Amino acid sequence: MTVTYKETKAIQTEKVRELYVDAGWMAYTEKKNIIDAIVPNALQVISAWEGEELVGLVRTVGDGVYIMYIQDILVKKAYQGRGIGSHLLQTILSGNKQIPQKVLMTEDTEKTIKFYEKNGFTKVNGKETGVAFSRYDR
Template identity: 35%
Template sequence: MVAYTFTRTPQVTDQEILGLYRSVDWTAYLQHPQNTLAALTNSTVLWATVDDHLIGLIRGVTDGHTILYIQDLLVNPTYQKQHVGTTLMKKMLDRYQNVGQTVLITDPEARTLKFYESLDFLKITPQTYGRAFVLERRF
Protein backbone atom coordinates (compact mmCIF):
# COMPACT_ATOMS: atom_id res chain seq x y z
CA MET A 1 0.00 0.00 0.00
CA VAL A 2 1.27 3.47 -0.91
CA ALA A 3 1.73 5.93 1.95
CA TYR A 4 1.68 9.68 1.24
CA THR A 5 3.19 12.20 3.63
CA PHE A 6 4.34 15.80 3.55
CA THR A 7 7.04 14.85 6.05
CA ARG A 8 10.18 13.11 4.85
CA THR A 9 10.68 9.98 6.91
CA PRO A 10 14.15 9.04 8.14
CA GLN A 11 14.05 5.96 5.89
CA VAL A 12 14.06 8.13 2.75
CA THR A 13 17.76 8.73 2.22
CA ASP A 14 19.47 11.21 -0.09
CA GLN A 15 20.66 8.29 -2.21
CA GLU A 16 17.11 6.98 -2.53
CA ILE A 17 15.94 10.41 -3.67
CA LEU A 18 18.67 10.67 -6.27
CA GLY A 19 17.91 7.11 -7.34
CA LEU A 20 14.30 8.13 -7.99
CA TYR A 21 15.44 10.97 -10.26
CA ARG A 22 17.80 8.52 -11.99
CA SER A 23 14.98 5.99 -12.49
CA VAL A 24 13.06 8.49 -14.64
CA ASP A 25 16.19 9.76 -16.45
CA TRP A 26 16.04 13.28 -15.03
CA THR A 27 19.80 13.64 -15.39
CA ALA A 28 19.85 17.45 -15.02
CA TYR A 29 18.98 16.91 -11.35
CA LEU A 30 21.95 14.57 -10.93
CA GLN A 31 24.60 16.95 -12.29
CA HIS A 32 24.63 18.89 -9.01
CA PRO A 33 22.93 16.55 -6.53
CA GLN A 34 23.50 18.89 -3.59
CA ASN A 35 21.35 21.50 -5.36
CA THR A 36 18.57 18.98 -5.92
CA LEU A 37 18.58 17.93 -2.27
CA ALA A 38 18.66 21.56 -1.09
CA ALA A 39 15.76 22.41 -3.43
CA LEU A 40 13.68 19.64 -1.89
CA THR A 41 14.51 20.90 1.60
CA ASN A 42 13.31 24.39 0.65
CA SER A 43 10.10 23.28 -1.08
CA THR A 44 6.82 21.66 -0.18
CA VAL A 45 7.25 17.97 -0.97
CA LEU A 46 4.72 15.18 -0.84
CA TRP A 47 6.48 11.83 -0.59
CA ALA A 48 5.04 8.51 -1.80
CA THR A 49 6.49 5.40 -0.18
CA VAL A 50 5.82 1.69 -0.11
CA ASP A 51 7.22 -0.16 2.90
CA ASP A 52 9.32 2.95 3.70
CA HIS A 53 10.89 2.94 0.20
CA LEU A 54 10.52 6.06 -1.92
CA ILE A 55 8.49 5.46 -5.09
CA GLY A 56 7.47 9.00 -6.02
CA LEU A 57 7.28 12.63 -5.06
CA ILE A 58 5.80 15.94 -6.05
CA ARG A 59 7.55 19.22 -5.27
CA GLY A 60 5.84 22.58 -5.13
CA VAL A 61 7.09 26.10 -4.62
CA THR A 62 4.46 28.43 -3.18
CA ASP A 63 3.71 31.52 -1.16
CA GLY A 64 0.70 29.65 0.19
CA HIS A 65 -1.75 32.32 -0.97
CA THR A 66 -1.57 33.32 -4.63
CA ILE A 67 0.69 30.91 -6.52
CA LEU A 68 1.73 27.27 -6.49
CA TYR A 69 4.39 26.21 -8.93
CA ILE A 70 4.71 22.47 -9.47
CA GLN A 71 8.34 21.83 -10.24
CA ASP A 72 8.70 18.04 -9.98
CA LEU A 73 6.29 15.15 -10.24
CA LEU A 74 8.00 11.83 -10.62
CA VAL A 75 7.12 8.19 -10.02
CA ASN A 76 9.44 5.21 -10.24
CA PRO A 77 8.65 3.40 -13.52
CA THR A 78 7.74 0.23 -11.59
CA TYR A 79 4.83 2.13 -9.99
CA GLN A 80 3.70 4.18 -12.99
CA LYS A 81 0.18 3.65 -14.34
CA GLN A 82 -1.02 2.82 -10.81
CA HIS A 83 -2.44 6.31 -10.10
CA VAL A 84 0.48 7.33 -7.87
CA GLY A 85 1.19 10.47 -9.92
CA THR A 86 -2.48 11.39 -10.01
CA THR A 87 -2.78 10.92 -6.25
CA LEU A 88 0.35 12.99 -5.61
CA MET A 89 -1.01 15.84 -7.71
CA LYS A 90 -4.50 15.72 -6.21
CA LYS A 91 -3.14 15.71 -2.66
CA MET A 92 -0.87 18.68 -3.42
CA LEU A 93 -3.74 20.58 -5.03
CA ASP A 94 -6.01 19.75 -2.08
CA ARG A 95 -3.44 21.09 0.36
CA TYR A 96 -3.32 24.37 -1.56
CA GLN A 97 -6.93 24.52 -2.70
CA ASN A 98 -7.22 28.20 -1.75
CA VAL A 99 -4.23 29.24 -3.87
CA GLY A 100 -5.42 31.18 -6.89
CA GLN A 101 -3.09 29.83 -9.58
CA THR A 102 -1.13 26.64 -10.08
CA VAL A 103 1.40 26.48 -12.91
CA LEU A 104 3.94 24.00 -14.22
CA ILE A 105 6.26 23.51 -17.15
CA THR A 106 6.69 20.03 -18.57
CA ASP A 107 7.87 18.11 -21.59
CA PRO A 108 5.89 18.18 -24.85
CA GLU A 109 5.06 14.45 -24.99
CA ALA A 110 1.47 13.53 -25.86
CA ARG A 111 1.11 11.28 -22.80
CA THR A 112 2.22 14.14 -20.54
CA LEU A 113 -0.30 16.51 -22.11
CA LYS A 114 -3.04 13.91 -21.68
CA PHE A 115 -2.08 13.36 -18.02
CA TYR A 116 -2.20 17.05 -17.06
CA GLU A 117 -5.35 17.72 -19.06
CA SER A 118 -7.00 14.84 -17.15
CA LEU A 119 -6.29 16.87 -14.01
CA ASP A 120 -7.94 20.00 -15.49
CA PHE A 121 -4.72 21.82 -16.35
CA LEU A 122 -4.95 24.00 -19.45
CA LYS A 123 -2.28 24.19 -22.10
CA ILE A 124 -1.21 27.83 -22.33
CA THR A 125 -1.53 29.41 -25.74
CA PRO A 126 -1.40 33.14 -26.50
CA GLN A 127 -5.05 32.97 -27.51
CA THR A 128 -6.30 31.30 -24.30
CA TYR A 129 -4.28 32.78 -21.46
CA GLY A 130 -1.21 34.71 -22.41
CA ARG A 131 2.43 33.96 -22.92
CA ALA A 132 4.78 31.95 -20.77
CA PHE A 133 8.50 32.74 -20.59
CA VAL A 134 11.42 30.77 -19.24
CA LEU A 135 15.00 31.83 -18.55
CA GLU A 136 17.03 28.62 -18.41
CA ARG A 137 20.31 28.76 -16.50
CA ARG A 138 20.91 25.10 -15.62
CA PHE A 139 23.03 24.29 -18.67
Protein backbone atom coordinates in the same frame (compact mmCIF):
# COMPACT_ATOMS: atom_id res chain seq x y z
CA MET B 1 2.44 -4.10 -0.71
CA THR B 2 0.41 -0.90 -0.33
CA VAL B 3 1.59 2.55 -1.35
CA THR B 4 1.43 5.13 1.44
CA TYR B 5 1.71 8.89 1.18
CA LYS B 6 3.54 11.32 3.45
CA GLU B 7 3.85 15.08 3.59
CA THR B 8 7.42 15.57 4.74
CA LYS B 9 10.69 17.17 3.70
CA ALA B 10 12.65 14.69 5.83
CA ILE B 11 13.64 12.31 3.05
CA GLN B 12 17.13 10.88 2.69
CA THR B 13 18.98 12.48 -0.20
CA GLU B 14 20.01 9.10 -1.60
CA LYS B 15 16.36 8.02 -1.88
CA VAL B 16 15.55 11.27 -3.68
CA ARG B 17 18.54 10.76 -6.00
CA GLU B 18 17.39 7.19 -6.85
CA LEU B 19 13.93 8.48 -7.77
CA TYR B 20 15.26 11.24 -10.03
CA VAL B 21 17.76 8.91 -11.70
CA ASP B 22 14.99 6.38 -12.38
CA ALA B 23 12.96 9.18 -14.00
CA GLY B 24 15.96 10.22 -16.10
CA TRP B 25 16.10 13.70 -14.60
CA MET B 26 19.87 13.96 -14.57
CA ALA B 27 20.13 17.77 -14.30
CA TYR B 28 19.18 17.48 -10.63
CA THR B 29 21.59 14.68 -9.89
CA GLU B 30 24.72 16.03 -11.63
CA LYS B 31 25.66 18.26 -8.70
CA LYS B 32 25.29 17.08 -5.10
CA ASN B 33 24.37 20.54 -3.82
CA ILE B 34 21.29 20.57 -6.08
CA ILE B 35 19.87 17.20 -5.06
CA ASP B 36 20.64 17.99 -1.40
CA ALA B 37 18.66 21.25 -1.57
CA ILE B 38 15.59 20.62 -3.71
CA VAL B 39 13.44 18.85 -1.11
CA PRO B 40 14.31 20.90 2.00
CA ASN B 41 13.87 24.18 0.09
CA ALA B 42 10.52 23.28 -1.48
CA LEU B 43 7.30 24.97 -0.44
CA GLN B 44 5.62 21.58 0.01
CA VAL B 45 6.56 17.94 -0.61
CA ILE B 46 4.31 14.90 -0.73
CA SER B 47 5.93 11.53 -1.29
CA ALA B 48 4.71 8.05 -2.14
CA TRP B 49 6.27 5.00 -0.49
CA GLU B 50 6.09 1.25 -0.83
CA GLY B 51 7.64 0.12 2.41
CA GLU B 52 10.99 1.91 2.67
CA GLU B 53 11.20 2.61 -1.08
CA LEU B 54 10.46 6.12 -2.32
CA VAL B 55 8.35 5.52 -5.44
CA GLY B 56 6.95 8.96 -6.16
CA LEU B 57 7.10 12.60 -5.22
CA VAL B 58 5.52 15.96 -5.94
CA ARG B 59 7.12 19.19 -4.81
CA THR B 60 6.06 22.79 -5.14
CA VAL B 61 7.77 26.15 -4.93
CA GLY B 62 6.15 29.55 -4.59
CA ASP B 63 4.90 32.08 -2.09
CA GLY B 64 2.13 29.93 -0.61
CA VAL B 65 -0.36 32.77 -1.06
CA TYR B 66 -0.97 33.62 -4.71
CA ILE B 67 1.20 31.33 -6.82
CA MET B 68 2.23 27.73 -6.53
CA TYR B 69 4.57 26.26 -9.09
CA ILE B 70 4.47 22.49 -9.31
CA GLN B 71 8.16 22.03 -9.86
CA ASP B 72 8.38 18.24 -9.97
CA ILE B 73 6.05 15.31 -10.07
CA LEU B 74 7.59 11.94 -10.76
CA VAL B 75 6.90 8.26 -10.20
CA LYS B 76 9.36 5.42 -10.64
CA LYS B 77 8.87 3.69 -13.98
CA ALA B 78 7.91 0.36 -12.39
CA TYR B 79 5.08 2.11 -10.48
CA GLN B 80 3.62 4.22 -13.28
CA GLY B 81 0.06 3.55 -14.38
CA ARG B 82 -1.18 2.81 -10.85
CA GLY B 83 -2.67 6.25 -10.16
CA ILE B 84 0.20 7.33 -7.89
CA GLY B 85 1.01 10.46 -9.92
CA SER B 86 -2.64 11.52 -10.03
CA HIS B 87 -3.00 10.92 -6.30
CA LEU B 88 0.10 13.04 -5.56
CA LEU B 89 -1.10 15.83 -7.85
CA GLN B 90 -4.68 15.85 -6.55
CA THR B 91 -3.45 15.84 -2.94
CA ILE B 92 -1.25 18.89 -3.60
CA LEU B 93 -4.08 20.69 -5.40
CA SER B 94 -6.79 19.93 -2.84
CA GLY B 95 -4.55 21.04 0.02
CA ASN B 96 -3.86 24.38 -1.66
CA LYS B 97 -7.27 25.56 -2.86
CA GLN B 98 -6.61 28.99 -1.33
CA ILE B 99 -3.80 29.59 -3.85
CA PRO B 100 -5.42 30.87 -7.06
CA GLN B 101 -2.59 30.42 -9.55
CA LYS B 102 -1.13 26.96 -10.06
CA VAL B 103 1.50 26.58 -12.76
CA LEU B 104 3.75 23.87 -14.14
CA MET B 105 5.93 23.31 -17.14
CA THR B 106 6.57 19.89 -18.63
CA GLU B 107 7.48 17.95 -21.74
CA ASP B 108 5.25 18.41 -24.75
CA THR B 109 4.47 14.72 -25.23
CA GLU B 110 1.11 13.05 -25.73
CA LYS B 111 1.55 11.09 -22.48
CA THR B 112 2.22 14.14 -20.30
CA ILE B 113 -0.46 16.27 -21.96
CA LYS B 114 -3.07 13.54 -21.35
CA PHE B 115 -1.94 13.17 -17.72
CA TYR B 116 -2.24 16.87 -16.88
CA GLU B 117 -5.47 17.40 -18.82
CA LYS B 118 -6.95 14.38 -17.01
CA ASN B 119 -6.02 16.14 -13.76
CA GLY B 120 -7.73 19.42 -14.66
CA PHE B 121 -4.91 21.45 -16.21
CA THR B 122 -5.21 23.46 -19.41
CA LYS B 123 -2.38 23.82 -21.90
CA VAL B 124 -1.15 27.43 -21.99
CA ASN B 125 -0.67 28.50 -25.59
CA GLY B 126 -3.27 31.04 -26.56
CA LYS B 127 -4.61 34.55 -26.10
CA GLU B 128 -7.10 33.60 -23.39
CA THR B 129 -4.66 31.84 -21.09
CA GLY B 130 -1.51 33.84 -21.77
CA VAL B 131 1.89 32.76 -22.93
CA ALA B 132 4.57 30.81 -21.12
CA PHE B 133 8.23 31.76 -21.25
CA SER B 134 11.22 29.84 -19.99
CA ARG B 135 14.91 30.54 -19.52
CA TYR B 136 17.26 27.82 -18.45
CA ASP B 137 20.84 28.83 -17.63
CA ARG B 138 23.28 26.01 -17.05
